[in-house]
Amino acid sequence: MSELQGAEAVVLVGGKGTRLRPLTLSAPKPMLPTAGVPFLTHLLSRIREVGITHVVLGTSYKAEVFQEHFGDGADLGLDLEYVVEEVPLDTAGAIRNVAHKLREPDVMVFNGDILSGVDLRGVLTTHRESRADVTLHLVKVDDPRRFGCVPTDAEGRVTAFLEKTENPPTDQINAGCYVFRREVIEAIPAGRPVSVERETFPGLLESGARLQGHVDTSYWLDLGTPAAFVQGSADLVRGVAPSAAVPTPGDAIVLPGATVDASAVLTGGTTVGAGATVAAGARLDGAVLFDGAVVGEGAVIERSVLGAGSLVQAGAVIRDSVIGDSAVVGARCELIGGARVWPGVVLPEAGVRFSADA
Known part of the structure; x- marks a missing residue:
């Protein structure tokens, strides 16, 4: 140009x-x-x-x-x-x-x-x-x-x-x-x-x-x-919002060094950051995973952000929420409705449900 x-x-x-x-x-x-x-x-x-x-x-x-x-x-x-x-x-x-x-x-x-x-x-x-x-x-x-x-x-x-x-x-x-x-x-x-x-x-x-x-x-x-940040990222991935920095729009972007199990499902403009890991059976819809984030087996991440180095353990459900850098969400926990987990916080296992800041 x-x-x-x-x-x-x-x-x-x-x-x-x-x-x-x-x-x-x-x-x-x-x-x-x-x-x-x-x-x-x-x-x-x-x-x-x-x-x-x-x-x-x-x-x-x-x-x-x-x-x-x-x-x-x-x-x-x-x-x-x-x-x-x-x-x-x-x-x-x-x-x-x-x-x-x-x-x-x-x-x-x-x-x-x-x-x-x-x-x-x-x-x-x-x-x-x-x-x-x-x-x-x-x-x-x-x-x-x-x-x-x-x-x-x-x-x-x-x-x-x-x-x-x-x-x-x-x-x-x-x-x-x-x-x-x-x-x-x-x-x-x-x-x-x-x-x-x-x-x-x-x-x-x-x-x-x-x-x-x-x-x-x-x-x-x-x-x-x-919510707007997640929507904007997904719209860029899918080509709804224009950007010369996204050459091939699609359902998901997986950055170099990330590992995604073949049975995981990525949809809705999901981004998986460099060095991130998505385990078997996980479902990500409109999710944003920063570098090094880890999603355990069978976890569900919808319209949410996982910060750098964060960990979502097996069976957890994250909807419309934000997980800070290096935070840990325990197995079978459920976060919904705008919950925010601050950096370094460790949430317990055993299916605890959160809908506010943690």
Whole structure:
């Protein structure tokens, strides 16, 4: 893919991912294994696929992990740079914090925890053809009450930013992908927290700037919760969500070094991490096994995450739950309904049922 002239990207990856604990105790949310690779790899591969090569990562929590894994970006065909956010600056503040690294007139900005199928070239084309100061990807959702909504006029111009309401006037929400003119970023106040939706965008509207909406119904998912993380990983494996980092979609991905017994059943977009083991008769549906996880004979894992080095013993049933790194779930235990087992915890055998944190 040839380079896309006049455009570069910023990816904001500074959050602590508290809603995904205990998984994010050991790694930032964008670095969690998702369909076999760190989640951020999927976004970076899509950015490169459309021809953008210069990418700045705005980091904070466990900032060193990103550079240790991606380095200068050469393996992905990218020129990666890093800027550490020393204190929380909110979204617009974090964007302003990387301004000194920017080179191009158009800057695509991404929230690093969103899985999206939007046509990135289409967003940039909308921005350029409308001569906007900022263009926002707006996605239509079935239930906009859970989100702030963003109405647009007949020409696609953004007219307001509205808080959550029981009767939203539109089904369009902010999808966490923007194109800024670089001058707009440079005008954001530096060195203090600035909210993009409560301060930057309303201020631009008041000043008469053009904020354009790029509206579509493409795949979109915020990976902020364990259930969403599992769904996103499964959708990537199955090809429901697009990624150049998943070359052959299917029912499951088994990474090199993993051992899966021939009688085990893997379905629903399951991922089995490197060095993991799945024993005879186990059934995995929409499961995410991090590296070195072990599933015993006849165990059932559905829509759940097993952390690195964790052990689920024979006959256990795990549904809609999270098992932390190196945790042990005893034989015939049952975990359901959002249970979370913290790293290193050992649950007893004898068929104990858990439906809360352990």
